[in-house]
Amino acid sequence: MATIAPIHGTPELSERRVNYLNVEHGWKSWLFTTDHKRIAILYLISITLMFFVGGLMAVLFRINLLEPEGIFAPETYNRLFSAHGIIMVFFFLVPSIPATLANFLIPIMVGAKDLAFPRVNLLSWYIYVVGALLTLYAVIRGGVDTGWTFYAPYSSTYSNSYVLAAAFGVFTAGFSSILTGLNFIVTVHKMRAPGMTWSRLPLFVWSNYATGLIQVLGTPVLAITLLLLAFERIAHVGIFDPNIGGDPILFQHLFWFYSHPAVYIMILPGMGVISEIVSCFSHKRVFGYNFVAFSSMAIAVLSFVVWGHHMFITGESMYTSLAFSFLSFMVAVPSAIKVFNWTATMYKGSISFDTPMLYAFGFIGLFTIGGLTGLYLAALGTDVATHGTYFIVAHFHYVMVGGMVMAFVGGLHFWWPKMTGRMYPEAWAKFAALIIFLGFNLTFFPQFILGYLGMPRRYHAYPPEFQALNVLSSAGASILGVGYVIPMIYFLWSLKYGKRAGMNPYDARGLEWTIPSPPTTFNFDTTPVVTQEAYDYGELEEVVG
Amino acid sequence: MWANLSLLSDLQLFPVAASAQAGSIDGLYWWLTIVSGVMTFLIFLFIVIFAWKYQRKPGVKATQIEGSTKLELTWSILPFFVMLSFFWWGAKIYYAAQNPPKNAMEVFVTGKQWMWKIQYPDGSREINALHVPVGQPVKLTMASEDVIHSFSIPAFRVRHDVVPGHYDTIWFTATKAGHYHLFCTEYCGNEHANMIGWVDAMEPREYANWASGGGGGGDLVTQGQQLFQQNGCSTCHLLDSQGRCPNLRGLYNHPVQLADGRTVLADDAYIRESILDPNAKITAGFEPNIMPVFKGQLSEENVIQLIAYIKSLSPTTPASQQGERLQRPVVLAPQGKNGAIKTGASPIVPAQR
Numbered sequence: 001m002a003t004i005a006p007i008h009g010t011p012e013l014s015e016r017r018v019n020y021l022n023v024e025h026g027w028k029s030w031l032f033t034t035d036h037k038r039i040a041i042l043y044l045i046s047i048t049l050m051f052f053v054g055g056l057m058a059v060l061f062r063i064n065l066l067e068p069e070g071i072f073a074p075e076t077y078n079r080l081f082s083a084h085g086i087i088m089v090f091f092f093l094v095p096s097i098p099a100t101l102a103n104f105l106i107p108i109m110v111g112a113k114d115l116a117f118p119r120v121n122l123l124s125w126y127i128y129v130v131g132a133l134l135t136l137y138a139v140i141r142g143g144v145d146t147g148w149t150f151y152a153p154y155s156s157t158y159s160n161s162y163v164l165a166a167a168f169g170v171f172t173a174g175f176s177s178i179l180t181g182l183n184f185i186v187t188v189h190k191m192r193a194p195g196m197t198w199s200r201l202p203l204f205v206w207s208n209y210a211t212g213l214i215q216v217l218g219t220p221v222l223a224i225t226l227l228l229l230a231f232e233r234i235a236h237v238g239i240f241d242p243n244i245g246g247d248p249i250l251f252q253h254l255f256w257f258y259s260h261p262a263v264y265i266m267i268l269p270g271m272g273v274i275s276e277i278v279s280c281f282s283h284k285r286v287f288g289y290n291f292v293a294f295s296s297m298a299i300a301v302l303s304f305v306v307w308g309h310h311m312f313i314t315g316e317s318m319y320t321s322l323a324f325s326f327l328s329f330m331v332a333v334p335s336a337i338k339v340f341n342w343t344a345t346m347y348k349g350s351i352s353f354d355t356p357m358l359y360a361f362g363f364i365g366l367f368t369i370g371g372l373t374g375l376y377l378a379a380l381g382t383d384v385a386t387h388g389t390y391f392i393v394a395h396f397h398y399v400m401v402g403g404m405v406m407a408f409v410g411g412l413h414f415w416w417p418k419m420t421g422r423m424y425p426e427a428w429a430k431f432a433a434l435i436i437f438l439g440f441n442l443t444f445f446p447q448f449i450l451g452y453l454g455m456p457r458r459y460h461a462y463p464p465e466f467q468a469l470n471v472l473s474s475a476g477a478s479i480l481g482v483g484y485v486i487p488m489i490y491f492l493w494s495l496k497y498g499k500r501a502g503m504n505p506y507d508a509r510g511l512e513w514t515i516p517s518p519p520t521t522f523n524f525d526t527t528p529v530v531t532q533e534a535y536d537y538g539e540l541e542e543v544v545g
Numbered sequence: 546m547w548a549n550l551s552l553l554s555d556l557q558l559f560p561v562a563a564s565a566q567a568g569s570i571d572g573l574y575w576w577l578t579i580v581s582g583v584m585t586f587l588i589f590l591f592i593v594i595f596a597w598k599y600q601r602k603p604g605v606k607a608t609q610i611e612g613s614t615k616l617e618l619t620w621s622i623l624p625f626f627v628m629l630s631f632f633w634w635g636a637k638i639y640y641a642a643q644n645p646p647k648n649a650m651e652v653f654v655t656g657k658q659w660m661w662k663i664q665y666p667d668g669s670r671e672i673n674a675l676h677v678p679v680g681q682p683v684k685l686t687m688a689s690e691d692v693i694h695s696f697s698i699p700a701f702r703v704r705h706d707v708v709p710g711h712y713d714t715i716w717f718t719a720t721k722a723g724h725y726h727l728f729c730t731e732y733c734g735n736e737h738a739n740m741i742g743w744v745d746a747m748e749p750r751e752y753a754n755w756a757s758g759g760g761g762g763g764d765l766v767t768q769g770q771q772l773f774q775q776n777g778c779s780t781c782h783l784l785d786s787q788g789r790c791p792n793l794r795g796l797y798n799h800p801v802q803l804a805d806g807r808t809v810l811a812d813d814a815y816i817r818e819s820i821l822d823p824n825a826k827i828t829a830g831f832e833p834n835i836m837p838v839f840k841g842q843l844s845e846e847n848v849i850q851l852i853a854y855i856k857s858l859s860p861t862t863p864a865s866q867q868g869e870r871l872q873r874p875v876v877l878a879p880q881g882k883n884g885a886i887k888t889g890a891s892p893i894v895p896a897q898r
Contacts, residue, residue, distance in 0.1 A: 350605060368585055372580075379632065379635030385704065
């Protein structure tokens with residue numbers, strides 16, 4: 001491992017030790033900080049707030065769906081699901097792991113004092129906050145009813161809701177995402193400690209590097225799309241509305257050119273977290289490191305050439321659909337490689353079942369189901385029968401919530417002792433993990449069945465024969481909601497009452513576990529020199545095949 | 546809510562399959578489900594076995610393994626070939642869905658916020674209701690007056706977006722008589738959830754009875770001919786080669802030489818565009834800016850009527866409603882008032898089973 005001399009200390013000593021949290025006090029020391037770790041905490045607070053706002057919307061519209069006729073007015077329901085989608089996608093999932101865990105960990109993992117551009121990092125948080133406030137303003141003023149996809153010409157011409165404010169909020173938040181990605185790319189290229197070669201980078205860094213590429217290359221297209229939308233809505237320039245000479249399908253091409261790669265912005269960092277957790281709690285190097293690292297890059301590249309699978313029934317030409325269907329199956333291969341390698345990492349390991357590992361198990365199971373059900377949608381024949389139904393809703397929630405949110409919460413547990421210096425209560429944490437897993441499946445599994453039965457998404461009312469499955473789903477959502485509140489409570493509790501964590505509570509490998517918990521402002525007193533590969537849990541003993 | 550637990554008794558888990566293509570889509574669906582089920586089971590099984598067998602024990606260390614290129618290639622290439630089977634099967638279904646049989650009965654659908662308007666070749670119309678005979682291929686030509694809608698009949702496993710400014714087509718053959726849901730599956734505004742209706746698949750004899758029961762004065766062609774007169778088209782398109790405008794006789798489904806040198810096929814989409822936006826494509830030998838622009842003047846339903854009329858001027862057209870018209874008893878039956886609408890399900894009543 002790194003040959004550095006960290007400040008060791010007994011828990012009693014480290015209490016008085018200076019770290020990034022207690023080095024300065026007062027609101028100014030937070031709002032004007034350039035420390036990547038403090039910015040990560042700022043982001044963590046902001047996205048958690050947005051997560052609970054978006055979650056509240058979901059609870060409300062799941063209540064509406066208890067009755068076939070609906071409980072709220074259609075206007076209310078439409079604004080609830082739109083706000084839920086916009087907030088969860090652009091203000092929680094996209095920044096979730098990159099802006100919090102990766103922001104905190106990437107400089108430490110590569111052996112640097114900070115990200116390449118610390119001030120830009122702070123700027124990206126401010127931009128995020130402005131974008132979030134604009135969107136919340138749209139919600140409070142009366143909401144937006146276009147869905148998170150803003151499809152034209154409904155959004156540009158027909159909708160009587162606060163489309164521009166919401167779209168401008170998303171447009172703004174995009175810059176925050178671009179700046180984060182840019183910072184990661186430059187940091188990984190230029191700031192690695194001596195000896196930290198590309199093949200020694202933790203897989204978490206690889207996956208966030210791949211994510212950074214998508215953020216930088218894809219997000220500008222979303223910005224352009226939303227500008228064109230605003231242009232049509234304000235100035236009535238015919239871009240998407242056929243009545244004034246536009247083409248509605250153009251909007252979908254532009255939108256999905258960003259938003260499909262964005263799906264991988266929302267899952268790749270989670271895959272990185274799972275690689276770290278599975279390795280640590282199996283006490284074993286990641287099986288097929290090169291393949292796992294390479295698959296992140298393959299996913300990043302292929303993610304840009306599958307957007308057309310959102311338009312199989314929209315009227316794109318048959319040959320276009322054939323090509324996009326084929327490419328969509330291609331992108332499933334690197335995703336499958338990851339699942340197989342995580343499973344193989346456990347082989348002959350020394351496995352313990354700490355809370356983060358439970359989340360990793362949850363991730364692997366739910367992501368597998370989410371990924372496999374994606375194949376139904378990539379296949380042209382079955383896409384026709386499932387497009388626009390609850391099948392799609394279930395599929396992407398298995399990937400986004402079952403995958404990314406599981407990885408986020410799991411990663412938060414894994415690195416919580418590093419970030420705060422405190423342990424969470426293990427029994428409560430295991431209980432919450434179980435509740436989340438059960439609640440999640442009860443919420444979303446019935447939706448696969450509903451979808452193939454034909455229940456369309458975004459319906460405030462539905463035929464009565466769909467009620468039983470909808471009631472199951474709503475019941476699951478209430479359990480899931482409780483599951484998310486429990487960690488909120490014990491994380492806050494642990495800040496004061498949690499057991500003090502040592503430098504390396506899990507006996508994990510990686511530079512972040514060689515420095516104190518919580519770290520000092522500049523992470524390392526002396527620049528570490530790396531002499532070992534990542535996941536150096538012991539001498540290589542066996543080579544299979 | 547708990548009072549509704551009795552609902553579990555009529556819990557439906559799989560949709561009824563009532564069209565010829567439903568069977569092949571369900572086949573692919575089950576193939577996907579079997580493969581997914583086996584894959585998920587295997588991964589769960591390996592995780593459980595490993596978690597059990599290799600749980601941490603004092604004094605036992607993990608065996609460090611670098612990886613295995615052979616294994617990596619195996620679990621990349623094998624799934625790839627399985628996925629090729631999904632791709633191939635899916636593509637076959639999709640290809641078939643693009644090519645309606647020549648003898649398909651034509652029905653026209655116009656979506657607008659928030660209703661489905663159906664027009665039959667015999668000129669009769671319905672709202673939020675579609676009646677089709679069992680065993681007869683039906684081709685739907687669909688247009689939207691406003692935003693994007695999506696026309697979906699789950700029991701037939703057919704669905705297609707209805708995009709404004711385009712014609713979208715789907716086709717199906719109903720195989721089982723019944724009363725089936727019709728949904729809009731692309732979010733289209735406030736009452737999206739009420740843009741629903743019913744599809745009735747009827748035995749051919751019952752269908753013939755139903756079709757002869759209503760209907761308007763004049764079939765689509767006659768309605769189109771009236772519009773052709775009323776809008777003054779006939780003053781210029783003299784239906785021979787003498788007018789200032791192209792001859793429409795024999796036009797449909799034939800290539801048209803354009804002024805810019807291109808050649809296009811005079812299909813529904815071309816004729817629609819040429820009515821609404823005549824200057825978009827100018828026929829060779831004619832001047833632009835002579836014909837008035839009808840965008841905003843004619844509804845999509847009117848355009849469908851005009852196209853039906855123009856089609857009727859091309860007797861060689863194989864699948865036009867010309868031939869269709871004669872096959873169907875409806876036009877031979879006595880006819881009621883012009884444009885009579887058969888009412889289907891009301892747009893705001895939630896569907897009942």
